[in-house]
Amino acid sequence: MSLSVKGLNVSYGKNHILKDINLEIESGEFVSILGKSGCGKTTLIKSIAGLLETDNGDIGIFDKNVAGLPPEKRQTVIVFQDLRLFPHMNVEDNIAFAMKLKKMDKAVIKEKVEKLLDQVRLSGYEKRKVSRLSGGQMQRVALARALGAEPKLLLLDEPFASLDEDLRKEMGELVRRLHRENGITTVMITHDKEEAMALSDRLALMEEGRILAFDSPERLYNSPKDEKIAAMLGxxxxxxxxxxxxxxxxxxxxxxxxxxxxxxxxxxxxxxxxxxxxxxxxxxxxxxxxxxxxxxxxxxxxxxxxxxxxxxxxxxxxxxxxxxxxxxxxxxxxxxxxxxxxxxx
Ligand SMILES: Nc1ncnc2c1ncn2[C@@H]1O[C@H](COP(=O)(O)OP(=O)(O)OP(=O)(O)O)[C@@H](O)[C@H]1O
Ligand SMILES: [Mg+2]
Incomplete structure (x- = not known):
């Protein structure tokens, strides 16, 4: 099991946000979390990544209980909607960031950065400042940087929400290809049901801090268990x-x-x-x-x-x-x- 969440509850002050979340994700799976604004999607992946304190429940990443482990020891990386790239650095330094922290050999870093740039179709942009890239190019750098940290679990928080439709589709295809090539277990948050269905092995449908259903897009679409679930997919x-x-x-x-x-x-x-x-x-x-x-x-x-x-x-x-x-x-x-x-x- 690549990710196992059991009985997870999370509150912000008195507000109970995540209510008894259970989720088991297989190694190599691509899972999307779909749900309305404010239902707790970001809270869920932040909890998985160790960025939030949880009330109770267990989180296991590759069969290791990560309770109490800081984010950097969880082998997860989040790509946020606002990307959080380092604006003063060039493309290469952004992507190499985690590798340098790990004190990898310079030649190895260079080789890995080249390969990642090729994967996200940005070869030749090594020295470009990220502040001088287009929105779609920044998105690619953010993905390459995340992959550069060699996570076992990649968490994507609506990484394409701000892009226009064509670019969204293109980025969706890119994520699908990166997932295929690298085989990293991926959990992606999205508002977009078509995107979620097209990319995912399984979908988790969320409402008000709960998971209503977790199954393949085809099964959820073709045999929804109730009206609400049917309506969430179309x-x-x-x-x-x-x-x-x-x-x-x-x-x-x-x-x-x-x-x-x-x-x-x-x-x-x-x-x-x-x-x-x-x-x-x-x-x-x-x-x-x-x-x-x-x-x-x-x-x-x-x-x-x-x-x-x-x-x-x-x-x-x-x-x-x-x-x-x-x-x-x-x-x-x-x-x-x-x-x-x-x-x-
Ligand atoms: N730092 C915080 N302090 C207090 N409440 C918060 C905080 N962050 C989020 N919340 C509340 O928790 C609930 C869930 O927020 P969350 O960000 O997980 O939603 P979301 O599903 O990711 O929404 P969106 O699709 O808009 O990003 C919301 O009601 C939000 O107002
Ligand atoms: Mg969110």
Whole structure:
């Protein structure tokens, strides 16, 4: 086990922030922590890195209990959102910082720095002052510096949050490649669900100081255990219905199921719905809003109290010939592997 957190509680004064956190991460895994602002993500990784005092609980890093160990003895490195590079130093000195502290041989340091610069595609920037780099380049130096400390556990606290979308994607790819090449167990905090799902072996979903779920992106997305978890990974449309005698019935669709009788909500993602302007099946809706987004067009549809979101691929939207105010039928494009969430109570 590369990281094992058991029954961890952390408070700031009287505020109980982390509540009984349990997390076990395998060696070499890439795990993302996803959750709203203020839910305790940074507090969690700071506790792991030894930057905060904990109330109680155990933290093990590579099977060693790190209680009482200072940050530098935990073999972890954090890359913070604000990077915290040394502005007066050049790129090379930033990256070599931890190696110099360890009194490594000069020639070895030089070789390692060269390799890291090559890995983050910054060869030739050795002597550049970090204050004269672009945002994306600074991000790369921060990653190289973190890797230069040869951590066993790499902790990334929203390292790309301030970058524009293209650069974010590029940095995401870079982190994925660095993870593959170096095999370092990595825990990354992010607000971005797509990024989290794309990069991670497993996702920890956090809310108000607790971990709600910890599983692979596919399992969390395809078999969420409740509405809240489903909604944390993407937009949802919910349709009330019931199971009676092996059949689920709802306004939008009915199908055979082996779920036990009772009330359920059928979950359909925006891309799993379609609109129809000819048929009689499905739910009567009116088209409230069209947001053209190039590849995908998003529709907001209304029916009585309910609002639904549908996403159509480019070709299908143009073919559908629909406009705001149209009365349409909302239908399901999905016809198997339905997600039924049991209604509580
Ligand atoms: N030094 C501190 N002193 C007191 N309270 C703090 C301190 N740092 C954070 N908090 C509080 O602890 C809670 C969790 O903060 P934390 O920084 O872990 O959230 P986060 O999930 O990382 O949020 P964000 O996504 O905005 O970075 C918040 O309510 C925050 O106000
Ligand atoms: Mg934070």
């Amino acid at each position: 937009d949802v449309n919910l349709f009330c219905g019931k199971v009676e005698g092996n059949t689920f019935t709802s306004d939008i669709i009915s199908f055979k199921t082996d779920k036990k009788p009772g009330k359920y909500k059928l979950l359909l993602r925006p891309s799993e719905l379609d609109v129809d302007n000819k048929g009689e099946l499905g739910i009567k809706v009116s088209l409230k809003q069209i947001s053209f987004g190039g590849e995908i067009t998003e529709l907001i549809l209304e029916a009585e109290e309910n609002e639904y979101k549908v996403r159509l691929p480019y070709g299908e939207f143009t073919k559908a010939e629909i406009k705001n105010g149209d009365e349409l039928r909302l239908i399901s494009r999905k016809n198997n592997d339905f997600i039924l969430l049991e209604e509580e109570g």
